[in-house]
Amino acid sequence: xxxxxxxxxxxxxxxxxxxxxxxxxxxxxxxxxxxxxxxxxxxxxxxxxxxxxxxxxxxxxxxxxxxxxxxxxxxxxxxxxxxxxxxxxxxxxxxxxxxxxxxxxxxxxxxxxxxxxxxxxxxxxxxxxxxxxxxxxxxxxxxxxxxxxxxxxxxxxxxxxxxxxxxxxxxxxxxxxxxxxxxxxxxxxxxxxxxxxxxxxxxxxxxxxxxxxxxxxxxxxxxxxxxxxxxxxxxxxxxxxxxxxxxxxxxxxxxxxxxxxxxxxxxxxxxxxxxxxxxxxxxxxxxxxxxxxxxxxxxxxxxxxxxxxxxxxxxxxxxxxxxxxxxxxxxxxxxxxxxxxxxxxxxxxxxxxxxxxxxxxxxxxxxxxxxxxxxxxxxxxxxxxxxxxxxxxxxxxxxxxxxxxxxxxxxxxxxxxxxxxxxxxxxxxxxxxxxxxxxxxxxxxxxxxxxxxxxxxxxxxxxxxxxxxxxxxxxxxxxxxxxxxxxxxxxxxxxxxxxxxxxxxxxxxxxxxxxxxxxxxxxxxxxxxxxxxxxxxxxxxxxxxxxxxxxxxxxxxxxxxxxxxxxxxxxxxxxxxxxxxxxxxxxxxxxxxxxxxxxxxxxxxxxxxxxxxx
Ligand SMILES: [Zn+2]
Numbered sequence: 001x002x003x004x005x006x007x008x009x010x011x012x013x014x015x016x017x018x019x020x021x022x023x024x025x026x027x028x029x030x031x032x033x034x035x036x037x038x039x040x041x042x043x044x045x046x047x048x049x050x051x052x053x054x055x056x057x058x059x060x061x062x063x064x065x066x067x068x069x070x071x072x073x074x075x076x077x078x079x080x081x082x083x084x085x086x087x088x089x090x091x092x093x094x095x096x097x098x099x100x101x102x103x104x105x106x107x108x109x110x111x112x113x114x115x116x117x118x119x120x121x122x123x124x125x126x127x128x129x130x131x132x133x134x135x136x137x138x139x140x141x142x143x144x145x146x147x148x149x150x151x152x153x154x155x156x157x158x159x160x161x162x163x164x165x166x167x168x169x170x171x172x173x174x175x176x177x178x179x180x181x182x183x184x185x186x187x188x189x190x191x192x193x194x195x196x197x198x199x200x201x202x203x204x205x206x207x208x209x210x211x212x213x214x215x216x217x218x219x220x221x222x223x224x225x226x227x228x229x230x231x232x233x234x235x236x237x238x239x240x241x242x243x244x245x246x247x248x249x250x251x252x253x254x255x256x257x258x259x260x261x262x263x264x265x266x267x268x269x270x271x272x273x274x275x276x277x278x279x280x281x282x283x284x285x286x287x288x289x290x291x292x293x294x295x296x297x298x299x300x301x302x303x304x305x306x307x308x309x310x311x312x313x314x315x316x317x318x319x320x321x322x323x324x325x326x327x328x329x330x331x332x333x334x335x336x337x338x339x340x341x342x343x344x345x346x347x348x349x350x351x352x353x354x355x356x357x358x359x360x361x362x363x364x365x366x367x368x369x370x371x372x373x374x375x376x377x378x379x380x381x382x383x384x385x386x387x388x389x390x391x392x393x394x395x396x397x398x399x400x401x402x403x404x405x406x407x408x409x410x411x412x413x414x415x416x417x418x419x420x421x422x423x424x425x426x427x428x429x430x431x432x433x434x435x436x437x438x439x440x441x442x443x444x445x446x447x448x449x450x451x452x453x454x455x456x457x458x459x460x461x462x463x464x465x466x467x468x469x470x471x472x473x474x475x476x477x478x479x480x481x482x483x484x485x486x487x488x489x490x491x492x493x494x495x496x497x498x499x500x501x502x503x504x505x506x507x508x509x510x511x512x513x514x515x516x517x518x519x520x521x522x523x524x525x526x527x528x529x530x531x532x533x534x535x536x537x538x539x540x541x542x543x544x545x546x547x548x549x550x551x552x553x554x555x556x557x558x559x560x561x562x563x564x565x566x567x568x569x570x571x572x573x574x575x576x577x578x579x580x581x582x583x584x585x586x587x588x589x590x591x592x593x594x595x596x597x598x599x600x601x602x603x604x605x606x607x608x609x610x611x612x613x614x
Contacts, residue, residue, distance in 0.1 A: 022072070168181065206218060243294065311340055344359075380418035489556060509525055
């Protein structure tokens with residue numbers, strides 16, 4: 001989320017693109033080692049032990065052979081910080097000292113006065129921290145009642161909003177305009193008198209940051225016994241969307257990425273309490289049910305989530321509602337059990353740190369636990385209960401994207417339900433196989449669909465042949481060998497949708513020019529088509545890894561031949577079908593096509609403009 005009133009105009013975006021240094025950005029998050037023209041290191045996006053992350057400083061691209069993430073420097077910044085595109089542009093512009101146009105314009109254009117809301121929030125956070133130091137009551141509450149170690153008070157930036165309606169404004173008036181404090185949600189205005197007043201009063205203050213570490217708002221916990229609302233958050237604004245934020249993520253993300261585990265709590269104090277037990281990687285929702293956006297955010301950093309919700313019924317229900325969202329993101333989910341109605345923090349205070357650690361470390365697999373609950377031991381003796389349980393199991397397992405995992409759980413459940421696994425598997429459904437990052441979006445279009453058997457070569461070989469061709473088309477040394485655009489095969493010979501996108505862009509640029517486009521032209525044409533750019537990054541960075549390189553014309557021929565073989569197979573079926581229907585004209589046309597294709601296939605030579613693709 002952007003914080004200033006930044007106008008994301010194309011000039012600004014281009015200026016950022018031109019200025020960013022991908023090696024510098026990558027080096028913030030991982031240690032890079034130079035290898036030839038490239039840099040290599042451990043991937044900052046997924047957890048790994050041997051380096052598969054590669055950066056090309058000349059082309060300004062990165063690619064990870066482990067997780068498939070790839071793209072340009074802005075994309076890398078987004079993936080490593082959690083910034084969205086506008087925030088990335090703004091942060092990178094600041095980092096590379098690029099003037100942010102609308103800010104300065106607004107100052108001088110006499111338009112709406114510019115707001116500095118983040119400045120107001122920061123001034124507020126400072127004020128609250130200062131008030132905490134001055135309030136023996138609030139300090140005693142934190143230190144004695146809550147037993148939060150001083151270093152964690154510091155680390156989480158905790159503060160105190162004093163009693164009374166007129167504190168923050170007089171204290172900050174000299175530095176922060178009242179309108180900014182209002183826009184930041186720190187100061188409200190009485191509907192009757194129009195008088196400004198402090199929104200947070202006699203509350204313990206938790207600063208809330210987005211994943212990029214920028215202050216976006218506050219949560220305030222009541223310290224008075226008669227407060228109606230125990231927790232109050234900053235009102236929803238452009239920069240404070242509860243459903244998109246996870247408390248503590250900016251502090252925990254590095255640890256989460258390193259351990260591959262996040263601990264998902266319900267409350268702010270649970271996060272701090274869990275950390276106080278020596279367990280890093282704790283985050284919390286914002287006092288509302290977990291949202292799909294929060295789940296996606298979490299999935300960017302981890303593969304496994306330990307749900308550490310309260311042990312009472314409400315916590316149990318909340319964790320059950322969160323389960324399908326987490327599973328749908330492909331996350332492994334474990335559920336920590338806290339005795340009675342304890343949460344991590346109350347358990348720490350009552351039973352000690354070891355009890356919390358044991359609950360988190362010993363957390364059970366959440367799906368298995370749910371299956372235990374859904375399938376009572378004697379269910380097979382009651383057909384109706386059996387059918388009901390099978391339905392519920394279907395609902396539970398359906399969101400799991402990994403087909404093998406889904407099947408394994410289905411088998412487990414089928415055994416207990418005493419029904420054949422195939423029957424249950426049908427109930428569970430196909431599931432939506434989640435494409436790996438950087439892979440094609442959905443089912444691939446083109447001739448490889450349909451009922452005909454898969455081509456003899458494996459999909460990965462097919463893919464690498466297509467990538468190989470694209471790689472060759474973009475190599476400086478090979479450019480002189482590239483045939484005229486009208487002699488190049490049509491885009492349809494590419495079965496992989498991303499490769500086809502790249503090839504189409506290549507041909508479109510080539511068609512309007514006297515020579516083939518170079519890599520930079522292609523990259524800027526693809527612009528923000530992230531998946532396609534990621535694939536392009538893969539192709540470019542694979543170049544030095546790829547072995548057994550073949551020539552351009554040879555690989556173009558291979559590609560075309562593959563298509564011919566595929567089409568011949570299809571024609572076989574189509575000819576039989578035409579014969580069966582008695583459509584002789586069609587049959588003859590198809591036979592002709594097949595003969596032509598077979599001939600050009602066996603001749604194994606280039607066909608000039610016609611390729612035998614008819
Ligand atoms: Zn990776």
